Amino acid sequence: MEIAPHFIIHETKHWMINHHQASALPGYLMLGTKLQTTSLAELSSDALAELGGLLAKTQQIIERQLLPKRLYIGRFGHEPGWPIHFHFIPVYHWVEDLFWNDARYRQLETFAYAENAFSSTDGAELTLFIWREFGENPTPPKTQGPSVEDVIKILRSAFICSNG
16 A cells, blocks of 8 residues: 655655554654565564664654654554554544543443543543544544644654754
8 A cells, every 4th residue: 555645754764654644633643664564573673673763763753743642652453455554643632632522432431430430541542532533534523733734744854853
């Protein structure tokens, strides 16, 4: 599968960082290998060595430039045609507010915390919210702060500056 060029933020010899093409959440990034594989074990030692630094650099740049309340980093999915990749999901204060104010997601709380009456959530619930509302919803919630396009420009510039 191809990544549209306007979503690409940074590339190295073995990896590409792009804004998630299907997400309206500004700053939701993907770090994917350029090799068509779904296994870390199939990557070269150079690609694996590059991965650690890119994971750290991407986290640092997102946290410094976008200031999310939290940043989730994970490997999900098993769609054919996509090489191994990692998700960087920024959770801004306003995203959490949207989550808490959406009654549909309070049902998760009822099931998960039936015996403990407290208002808390975990990464899985917020990730589900972000995927459903900013990725699959044909009319995603209104975002706050810079747009996806502006975030791509900001992050491209930050990666360029971090190489110098």
